Each structure stands twice: as C-alpha cells, then as structure tokens.
Amino acid sequence: MRLTTKGRYAVTAMLDLAYHGEKKPVTLTDIAKRQNISLSYLEQLFSRLRRAGMVEGVRGPGGGYQLSRDTTQINIADIITAVDETIDSTRCGGKGNCQNSHPCLTHDLWMGLSEQIRLYLSTISLHDLLKRKTVRQVAERQDKPPTPPGLDIIIREETRV
Secondary structure (H helix, E strand, O other), X not given: OEOOHHHHHHHHHHHHHHHHOOOOOEOHHHHXXXXXXXXXXXXXXXXXXXXXXXXXXXXXXXXXXEEOXXXXXXXXXXXXXXXXXXXXXXOOOOOOOOEOOEOOXXXXXXXXXXXXXXXXXXXXXXXXXXXXXXXXXXXXXXXOOOOOOOHHHHHHHHHHO
C-alpha cells in the first residue's frame, strides 16, 4: 500500500490537535514543533482538512485550530481522504488498466486488500486512538521541554551520588 507522508502527517497532526485541543485552540506552529513537520506543509494539509469540515480556525489571541466535530465522528480513513490521499494497493490506482489497458491477473486481489484497509481505517476514530495508553504517553513526552545535550548525563551522575 502506498501511503505518502501527506496521509501520515495529516493523521499525526489531527491526533495532536485532538489531544491538545481538548481545552483550547492549537497553533500549527505548536503541532509542527511537537511532530517535527514543516509548518508550510501543515498549512497545506489544514487547508484541505478545513475544506473537508474537520477543523476550523479560531482567529485572534489564543487562536489556532480546533476540531469541528467530536473525536468520535472523525475516523482515520476520512482524514486520509480529506488530504487527497488514496488508500490503494494496486499499481494502476484502481483504474483496472494495469496490463495493456486491462486489469492484470492480480488486480481483484489488490483491490480487495485496498478495500479491507479502507474499512479497517474507517473503524478507528480519533477518540479510539486517544484512549490508547501509548498515544497518551507519547503525547506527554512530546509536551516536555527537550533536555539540552549532555545535561541528561549530568543529571544521571548527580542522582547516583
């Protein structure tokens, strides 16, 4: 299956927004820093997510983005589709022209796999991911300021004394 960074980054950014936006709007700059994604790339993705009705911008001081629907109403397949990403395991993009303008021998097999992946991702909401302990642990770790290089060694040495 081909899932480019566009789809992966969109899901990651939306999960970050769902986690951090529970109390207030979240800026794209904050998401970019936490997830190590280019700000200009996030702007492009959020433009598409806004058009799809998944996020809305909040202007003014304390502004940023927030989800426009409840986390239970946004599934992973919808996020991927919103940024014009396809869930496709075929070589032909699902067009059936993989071999001399006709379906290849395994076209139906790969189409079936694509549909199973799409169905699977459509059953997972942002809410489902937020309930996962590992997701919360990673989000909490990302919220902590990074330790300056070398300081972690000093801290470990001092705790041994």
